[in-house]
Amino acid sequence: MSGDGRTRTAWLLGVGLFALVAVITLVSSSVGQFSATVDDVLGAFGRIIAPGQFATTDETARVDATLWNVRFPRMAMGLVVGAALGVAGALTQSLFGNPLAEPSVIGITSGASVGAAISIAIGASALGMLTTPAFAFAFGLATAILVWMLAQRIPAQRAVSLLLVGIAVNALAGAATAFIFMVAPTTARDAVVFWQLGSIAGSTWTSVGITAAFVLVGLIAAAPLIRPLDVLALGDRAAAHVGLRVPLVRIVTITVVALLTAAAVAFAGIIGFVGLIVPHAIRLIVGPSHRHVVPLSMLAGAALVTLADLGARTLVPLTDLPIGMLTSTLGAPLFLILLYRTFASNRGAMS
Amino acid sequence: MNRHPLAARAVSLKLGDKVILDNVDFEVHAGEVLSLIGPNGAGKSSLLAVLAGDRRPDTGSVEIFGRTLDDLSMKERARQRSVLEQSPLVGFAYRVNEVVRMGRTPWHGTDETLRDDEIVSESMAQVEVEHLRLRDALTLSGGESSRMSIARVLAQRTPIVLLDEPAAALDVRHQESVMRLARELASQGSSVVVVSHDLDSAVHWSDRVALMDQGRIRAVGRADEVLSGEILTEVYQTPIEMFQHPATGLMIVRPIR
Numbered sequence: 310m311s312g313d314g315r316t317r318t319a320w321l322l323g324v325g326l327f328a329l330v331a332v333i334t335l336v337s338s339s340v341g342q343f344s345a346t347v348d349d350v351l352g353a354f355g356r357i358i359a360p361g362q363f364a365t366t367d368e369t370a371r372v373d374a375t376l377w378n379v380r381f382p383r384m385a386m387g388l389v390v391g392a393a394l395g396v397a398g399a400l401t402q403s404l405f406g407n408p409l410a411e412p413s414v415i416g417i418t419s420g421a422s423v424g425a426a427i428s429i430a431i432g433a434s435a436l437g438m439l440t441t442p443a444f445a446f447a448f449g450l451a452t453a454i455l456v457w458m459l460a461q462r463i464p465a466q467r468a469v470s471l472l473l474v475g476i477a478v479n480a481l482a483g484a485a486t487a488f489i490f491m492v493a494p495t496t497a498r499d500a501v502v503f504w505q506l507g508s509i510a511g512s513t514w515t516s517v518g519i520t521a522a523f524v525l526v527g528l529i530a531a532a533p534l535i536r537p538l539d540v541l542a543l544g545d546r547a548a549a550h551v552g553l554r555v556p557l558v559r560i561v562t563i564t565v566v567a568l569l570t571a572a573a574v575a576f577a578g579i580i581g582f583v584g585l586i587v588p589h590a591i592r593l594i595v596g597p598s599h600r601h602v603v604p605l606s607m608l609a610g611a612a613l614v615t616l617a618d619l620g621a622r623t624l625v626p627l628t629d630l631p632i633g634m635l636t637s638t639l640g641a642p643l644f645l646i647l648l649y650r651t652f653a654s655n656r657g658a659m660s
Numbered sequence: 661m662n663r664h665p666l667a668a669r670a671v672s673l674k675l676g677d678k679v680i681l682d683n684v685d686f687e688v689h690a691g692e693v694l695s696l697i698g699p700n701g702a703g704k705s706s707l708l709a710v711l712a713g714d715r716r717p718d719t720g721s722v723e724i725f726g727r728t729l730d731d732l733s734m735k736e737r738a739r740q741r742s743v744l745e746q747s748p749l750v751g752f753a754y755r756v757n758e759v760v761r762m763g764r765t766p767w768h769g770t771d772e773t774l775r776d777d778e779i780v781s782e783s784m785a786q787v788e789v790e791h792l793r794l795r796d797a798l799t800l801s802g803g804e805s806s807r808m809s810i811a812r813v814l815a816q817r818t819p820i821v822l823l824d825e826p827a828a829a830l831d832v833r834h835q836e837s838v839m840r841l842a843r844e845l846a847s848q849g850s851s852v853v854v855v856s857h858d859l860d861s862a863v864h865w866s867d868r869v870a871l872m873d874q875g876r877i878r879a880v881g882r883a884d885e886v887l888s889g890e891i892l893t894e895v896y897q898t899p900i901e902m903f904q905h906p907a908t909g910l911m912i913v914r915p916i917r
Contacts, residue, residue: 403752406751406752407751408752536765536768539754539758539762540762540765541751542750542751542752542754542762543748543750543759543762543812544745544748544749544750544751546714546743546745547743547745547748547809547812549713549714549734550712550738550741550742550743550745551738551742551762551763551765551766551816552734552735552737552738552739552765552766553734553765554734592752592753596753596754596755596758597752597753597754598754598758
């Protein structure tokens with residue numbers, strides 16, 4: 310694939326996105342209800358990384374404490390969750406051979422959120438801080454497998470059957486969450502509602518650490534899928550003909566998607582459509598090869614979620630908007646455009 | 661034990677109550693083109709799917725160089741046989757050369773990958789898609805897309821090549837060139853099985869033909885020995901004539917109109 314220019318574009322885009330993530334993080338860290346300067350932010354880092362190089366006063370100590378305890382965990386959560394959602398979206402689309410597939414559209418996110426809601430509502434703590442993500446993973450995985458099996462069995466165009474299954478699964482998960490909400494103790498209700506709107510406010514280093522661990526495992530497991538998922542674009546039969554163990558690739562991919570989605574959902578709630586917007590944009594620029602799409606979706610996902618969080622904190626003064634609301638506002642129209650293009654084109658459901 | 665590149669041993673397949681393949685037994689030799697012909701629903705594509713390992717027969721087995729398919733891993737199978745399925749599709753906008761390169765998948769991790777670039781270019785040249793190498797595979801015409809898929813199959817470089825209606829989407833020139841290519845592969849020692857609806861082309865380009873009818877092999881052998889207007893007329897249930905061209909002496913097969 311030498312000389313086709315896509316590899317070069319991918320590298321440039323990668324460097325650009327990395328810089329973008331850094332700038333957004335820096336800017337986002339300095340604005341909000343507690344306002345700091347970019348110097349404060351850099352200083353807060355510098356005083357940790359290179360003690361003595363930066364002036365330290367009572368004032369800087371106070372600023373540093375706020376940044377490190379409140380703002381930075383939130384930034385870190387945004388980065389980790391965004392990376393997870395971007396990659397989960399890319400993998401889901403390849404898994405279903407469908408650019409409209411996305412964990413929140415086809416119900417994996419809401420499935421995972423039922424698990425998380427149950428653990429929050431009943432105050433489960435068998436695994437300590439790991440309880441909620443573990444519940445989310447178990448339910449997310451079960452939902453992902455269910456969606457796959459149902460979509461396979463509906464003899465319609467693949468894109469249509471998948472979306473129909475998504476509607477049903479989302480409705481079912483919505484009903485389950487509503488039920489959990491009704492039977493939960495009053496105090497737990499607020500927690501469930503707030504969490505469900507999707508927010509990375511109130512992130513702590515512990516929640517960031519747990520999420521990051523899940524995401525890291527998911528990303529490492531995604532690496533060996535890069536080549537097989539390219540081949541899967543040939544369709545199941547042809548992929549098998551060139552030696553791919555298709556069922557194995559599918560089950561590993563489904564598990565990784567569930568892991569990444571659950572990690573994102575467990576503490577940050579439902580942040581929809583990131584996995585739809587990000588891989589789609591990346592594919593338009595560098596083509597569908599997973600060795601480009603997966604790492605770039607990770608970076609772009611991180612950029613989008615941190616940017617959405619910046620918007621969540623600054624668009625309405627003194628109000629911390631739910632981040633999921635913003636990503637859905639951006640993502641739903643794009644979804645409609647994609648939907649239109651998918652069915653308007655002669656190429657049918659696969660394009 | 662007999663070491664034919666590819667053999668079906670008493671293969672039977674049912675779909676519900678319907679018998680799709682009924683005790684099919686035949687071998688494909690090294691260095692030959694064998695055409696599977698027969699009317700719609702005779703079981704050609706099902707037989708090809710069984711030979712390819714897509715479907716397990718209910719009874720009987722498929723052997724590749726004397727080993728049953730069940731004993732071979734997916735990768736081992738892919739190094740022995742390549743398959744062109746009917747109307748192959750590519751999801752997502754991969755470029756033509758990327759799709760062709762996917763045919764190299766079974767050789768990843770071996771020294772063979774050193775020749776990937778060379779083999780991919782050569783395969784594209786063989787079906788005249790080299791000029792399309794950087795085109796988005798989703799924007800190709802039916803014929804171009806079909807040739808791209810054939811190039812992918814060629815890039816796999818296997819001793820057994822299974823082609824399900826390779827000429828279906830092609831114009832006459834490309835139909836001829838694909839069959840000529842099948843001959844060329846056979847002359848290099850490969851075993852090529854072609855499912856075809858073009859009787860005249862099958863008779864002309866194949867070493868042997870296998871005529872299928874209602875899940876059975878009705879006749880298998882050299883076309884001039886085992887086929888006749890009568891048997892084709894009976895199996896296809898429409899009048900068909902088979903005769904020598906007065907000028908070239910080649911066998912001609914055509915419907916009687």
